[in-house]
Amino acid sequence: MLFYGFTPVADPDAVRLWQRALCEKLGLRGRILISKDGINATVGGELNAVKQYVKTTKEYKGFHGIDVKWSDGSADDFPRLSVKARDEIVSFGAPGELKVDTDGVVGGGTHLKPEELHRLVEEKGDDVVFFDGRNAFEAQIGKFKNAVVPDVETTHDFIAELESGKYDELKNKPVVTYCTGGIRCEVLSSLMVNRGFTEVYQLDGGIVRYGETFKDRGLWEGSLYVFDKRMHLEFSDEATTIGECVRCSAPTNKFENCSNPRCRHLNLYCSDCAADPSTLKCPQGCDA
Numbered sequence: 001m002l003f004y005g006f007t008p009v010a011d012p013d014a015v016r017l018w019q020r021a022l023c024e025k026l027g028l029r030g031r032i033l034i035s036k037d038g039i040n041a042t043v044g045g046e047l048n049a050v051k052q053y054v055k056t057t058k059e060y061k062g063f064h065g066i067d068v069k070w071s072d073g074s075a076d077d078f079p080r081l082s083v084k085a086r087d088e089i090v091s092f093g094a095p096g097e098l099k100v101d102t103d104g105v106v107g108g109g110t111h112l113k114p115e116e117l118h119r120l121v122e123e124k125g126d127d128v129v130f131f132d133g134r135n136a137f138e139a140q141i142g143k144f145k146n147a148v149v150p151d152v153e154t155t156h157d158f159i160a161e162l163e164s165g166k167y168d169e170l171k172n173k174p175v176v177t178y179c180t181g182g183i184r185c186e187v188l189s190s191l192m193v194n195r196g197f198t199e200v201y202q203l204d205g206g207i208v209r210y211g212e213t214f215k216d217r218g219l220w221e222g223s224l225y226v227f228d229k230r231m232h233l234e235f236s237d238e239a240t241t242i243g244e245c246v247r248c249s250a251p252t253n254k255f256e257n258c259s260n261p262r263c264r265h266l267n268l269y270c271s272d273c274a275a276d277p278s279t280l281k282c283p284q285g286c287d288a
Contacts (some may be wrong), residue, residue: 001069002045002236003039003068004182004186004228005038005039006037007063008037009035009100013085016034016083019057019226020081020083022057023043023081024067026052027082028043028050028053029045029076029079029080029092033084033085033086034083035087035089035095036087037098037100037192038062044074044078046075050285054068067182067207071226073263076232082150088187090141090155090183090184092156092158093155094187097190104186108187108190109148109175109177109185109190109201110201110202112203112216114203114209114280118218120174120176129175129176130144130178131177131178131192132144132148132178133158133184135152135153135154137255139155141224141243141255142207142221142225143221144178144219145220145221148170150166150167161166162191171197173199173201175192175200177189177192178202178203178207180207181205181207182203182209183206185202185203186202189202207220212235216239218236221242226254232254241253246268247269247279247283248273252269252271254271254273254274256280258281259280267283
């Protein structure tokens with residue numbers, strides 16, 4: 001189960017202690033970040049325990065309206081419970097730039113539900129630009145068709161990427177930002193507006209909500225990368241495999257760590273290449 005909520009939080013550390021105690025009581029594991037701007041959470045556990053967690057969390061004044069996204073999994077999909085208070089709940093490296101009030105992010109992109117996204121594409125056609133708000137490697141196994149995938153390894157890289165001039169030609173086009181569950185686009189769309197992009201949208205609920213709505217019969221192609229033991233998920237049996245093994249180019253959606261213990265870099269490998277430590281090393285050599 002994952003959710004986020006942008007709302008002013010007067011005492012992030014107090015919320016951190018409360019969230020940790022609640023998860024420990026219910027036997028949940030996962031990752032929760034709290035800041036003065038809100039909360040970002042992904043947790044797993046027994047179904048009734050997760051439901052109780054959601055019910056209790058929504059009792060906090062600013063979290064009443066959180067949009068919760070569910071998928072099959074368990075506490076075992078996470079190595080531990082991590083609950084932290086940070087300057088940002090999404091680490092773009094711009095904690096002073098983001099403005100949040102009780103209604104959420106101030107000055108961000110226009111939210112589009114999946115059906116509204118399709119209407120926008122029908123209305124404006126090829127002028128619509130899909131802009132991936134995730135780390136570039138995530139798009140190797142799934143993305144919106146013909147999307148722009150910025151060359152970023154972490155969210156910290158986005159500001160420099162936006163200010164590089166690479167995307168200035170998009171500033172007067174309809175740009176739809178998208179990410180896994182919507183939270184990264186809440187921040188990214190506001191950063192883009194602040195840098196002169198004039199018509200910015202964000203996919204409400206992210207790829208997760210879109211996949212729930214249209215499965216694999218819409219504008220999405222491939223698998224969705226997720227940050228837990230599952231590594232990826234598909235929206236239907238009709239999902240295509242767009243990833244390619246870095247060794248032999250065979251179709252795959254499975255990321256593996258480099259077999260060099262000093263490297264452990266994630267690459268895409270087919271099952272055959274992943275079976276041998278010699279072919280499970282980074283093909284271009286390791287950084288370690």
